[in-house]
Amino acid sequence: MSIVPLDGAMARAQQVTISDDALTVDLRDGRTIIVPLTWYPRLVHGTPQERHHWRFIGDGIGIHWPDLDEDIKVDHLLSGKASNESQTSLQRWLRQRTIPARAEPPKEPS
Numbered sequence: 001m002s003i004v005p006l007d008g009a010m011a012r013a014q015q016v017t018i019s020d021d022a023l024t025v026d027l028r029d030g031r032t033i034i035v036p037l038t039w040y041p042r043l044v045h046g047t048p049q050e051r052h053h054w055r056f057i058g059d060g061i062g063i064h065w066p067d068l069d070e071d072i073k074v075d076h077l078l079s080g081k082a083s084n085e086s087q088t089s090l091q092r093w094l095r096q097r098t099i100p101a102r103a104e105p106p107k108e109p110s
Helices: 041-045 074-079 087-096
Strands: 013-018 022-027 032-036 055-057 062-065 070-073
Touching (some): 022 074, 041 087, 070 074
Antiparallel strands (some): 013 022, 055 062, 062 070
16 A cells, blocks of 8 residues: 655755745745745844845755744645744744844945
8 A cells, every 4th residue: 555645745945035025935846835924923024134044954845044043844835834933932032133234235446
């Protein structure tokens, strides 16, 4: 007897794009998942630089944002699971958070 894996069991991310209001993840099998950024409050509170500083976990089974201490599994995206972080935890993180200074734009040559 063979067992068919769940929809997300073999799904792997290959690209991540973040706008002001959505997280878009392109999968290796050709699917694209778009979810509201509000599902992940740490991403909402992150700077654009922090949001764009991500890496894949386990050959694309998840995505990690080191500056925001956020991890999202592809199978959670596929099943429609938003962050389950409690408000207490989020508020504690926000109080402890230090927002990095914006990088100065490069100076024009004289």
